[in-house]
Amino acid sequence: xxxxxxxxxxxxxxxxxxxxxxxxxxxxxxxxxxxxxxxxxxxxxxxxxxxxxxxxxxxxxxxxxxxxxxxxxxxxxxxxxxxxxxxxxxxxxxxxxxxxxxxxxxxxxxxxxxxxxxxxxxxxxxxxxxxxxxxxxxxxxxxxxxxxxxxxxxxxxxxxxxxxxxxxxxxxxxxxxxxxxxxxxxxxxxxxxxxxxxxxxxxxxxxxxxxxxxxxxxxxxxxxxxxxxxxxxxxxxxxx
Numbered sequence: 001x002x003x004x005x006x007x008x009x010x011x012x013x014x015x016x017x018x019x020x021x022x023x024x025x026x027x028x029x030x031x032x033x034x035x036x037x038x039x040x041x042x043x044x045x046x047x048x049x050x051x052x053x054x055x056x057x058x059x060x061x062x063x064x065x066x067x068x069x070x071x072x073x074x075x076x077x078x079x080x081x082x083x084x085x086x087x088x089x090x091x092x093x094x095x096x097x098x099x100x101x102x103x104x105x106x107x108x109x110x111x112x113x114x115x116x117x118x119x120x121x122x123x124x125x126x127x128x129x130x131x132x133x134x135x136x137x138x139x140x141x142x143x144x145x146x147x148x149x150x151x152x153x154x155x156x157x158x159x160x161x162x163x164x165x166x167x168x169x170x171x172x173x174x175x176x177x178x179x180x181x182x183x184x185x186x187x188x189x190x191x192x193x194x195x196x197x198x199x200x201x202x203x204x205x206x207x208x209x210x211x212x213x214x215x216x217x218x219x220x221x222x223x224x225x226x227x228x229x230x231x232x233x234x235x236x237x238x239x240x
Contacts, residue, residue: 037190038185038190041183041190042088042090042091043090043091044090044183045089045090046089046181046182046183046193047087047088047089047094047180047181047182047183047196048087048088048089048182048183048184048185049085049086049087049149049182049183049184049185049194049196050085050086050087050088050184050185051083051084051085051107051109051126051184051185051186051187052083052084052187052188053081053082053083053109053186053187054081054082054083054100056187057081058081058186058187059078059079059080059081059109059110059111059122059124060077060078060079060111061075061076061077061078061110061111061117062075062076062077062078063075063117063118064076064224066221066224071220072114072115072220072221072224073114073115073118074114074115074221074224075111075113075114075117075224076224078110078111078112078117079110080108080109080110080127081108081109081110082100082102082106082107082108083100083106083107083108083109084096084097084098084099084100084106084107085097085106085107085109085126085128087134087136087182094136095132095134095136097128097129097130097132100129101129102129103129104129104130105129105130106128106129107126107127107128107129108126108127108129109124109125109126109127110124110125111123111124111125112124112125112148114221114224116151116153116154119151119153119154120153121151121153121191121192122151122191123148123149123150123151124148124149125146125147125148125149125199126146126147126148126149127145127146127147128144128145128146128147129145130145131143131144131145132144134147134196135178135179135180135196135198137178139205141204141205142178142205144198144199144201144203144205144206146199146201147196147197147198147199148177148195148196148197148198148199149182149184149194149195149196150194150195150197151191151192151194152194152195161195162179162195165177165179174208175206175207175208177197177198177199177200177206178197178198179195179196179197179198180195180196180197181193181194181195181196182194182195182196200215201215202215
């Protein structure tokens with residue numbers, strides 16, 4: 001089981017271990033030991049996610065600028081690329097989606113986000129063909145098709161997102177995405193340490209809302225979406 005409830009010294013020990021893992025890998029990468037650092041990653045007690053796309057096609061996107069009067073750099077053309085995803089821990093395979101067959105097995109991956117997609121370390125969204133719990137919690141109710149790989153490029157210590165979610169639970173929010181840290185290889189290229197987490201969506205083990213309920217997002221990038229949004233000034237619903 002990857003996700004655990006940790007308290008006190010166990011939390012501190014896990015955090016220290018994580019940083020040790022990150023610096024170990026960082027040092028190997030800087031030394032240019034391509035084969036050696038991959039070997040080190042496979043020996044670390046942290047999930048290793050390996051994604052291979054069909055024909056080695058890389059997920060791409062097109063950067064777009066906001067129209068006058070709007071804010072935020074966005075992306076478009078971030079189409080899904082089919083492929084396969086596996087997860088190993090210390091060399092032992094714990095999940096394998098299989099090669100991509102639409103609706104049966106495999107997965108699709110695309111670049112997600114807006115301004116967070118601009119750095120070289122891209123965030124990704126993974127959509128499985130068949131539901132699975134990539135966090136390996138041993139409960140079928142956690143199985144889902146949609147998962148996120150957050151690069152947290154602007155976060156030097158890769159902990160700001162985690163702290164934010166923990167604070168959400170502390171102040172009484174009923175749900176926050178479950179997560180774990182993981183190293184990511186895409187088509188054999190090491191992409192870094194990512195946060196593998198649940199997507200924010202309706203679900204009995206995610207946002208447990210009724211069939212007539214809804215999710216509201218404060219979205220600065222409303223100009224770059226086809227979703228319905230609520231205009232604050234007019235207090236009316238608009239659709240693009």
